[in-house]
Amino acid sequence: MFAPVLVLNANFEPVNVTSTRRAIGLILNGKASLVLNGRGEIKTVSRSYPRPSIIRLSKMIKRPRPRVRLTKREVLRRDDYTCQYCGQRSSYLTIDHVVPRHLGGEHTWENLVAACPACNHRKGGRLLEQAHMHLLHTPTEPPSSARYIFGRHVRDNEEWLPFVDGW
Numbered sequence: 001m002f003a004p005v006l007v008l009n010a011n012f013e014p015v016n017v018t019s020t021r022r023a024i025g026l027i028l029n030g031k032a033s034l035v036l037n038g039r040g041e042i043k044t045v046s047r048s049y050p051r052p053s054i055i056r057l058s059k060m061i062k063r064p065r066p067r068v069r070l071t072k073r074e075v076l077r078r079d080d081y082t083c084q085y086c087g088q089r090s091s092y093l094t095i096d097h098v099v100p101r102h103l104g105g106e107h108t109w110e111n112l113v114a115a116c117p118a119c120n121h122r123k124g125g126r127l128l129e130q131a132h133m134h135l136l137h138t139p140t141e142p143p144s145s146a147r148y149i150f151g152r153h154v155r156d157n158e159e160w161l162p163f164v165d166g167w
């Protein structure tokens, strides 16, 4: 009941990801319709329901263009789980402020990178030039495309791809 379900707006734009339980509730309330099943059925005593993979809202909801939230997890994903100083790929990485906070460095996409503990320690509280270190890539805000935002889910739900691509 907790498998993720992709929710499309009335115009088919991907809106968010919800649980199977909530998706079935929206369908039963007439607030959404089934777009893609593909996961069999859920049986109760009296009847069975399709187990949705994708649903579509009946009424268009207005919302601002989604952006990727600035979190440690998203910085690591943007940097492909790779230290931006030495290029080492690791499941244990820290977040480094390129311009250190005590020198006025901000908590922004442009000033945060994935760094292995060794590189983070070597750089310390210094600027790149002072530490004689270089970044592999210039950090920027990741794309706000649906493909990127829902990327983690798309990997596990390939049938979502045609509905997520292009938004």
Ligand SMILES: [Zn+2]
Residues within 6 Å of the ligand: 083, 084, 085, 086, 087, 088, 115, 116, 117, 118, 119, 120
């Ligand atoms: Zn490193």
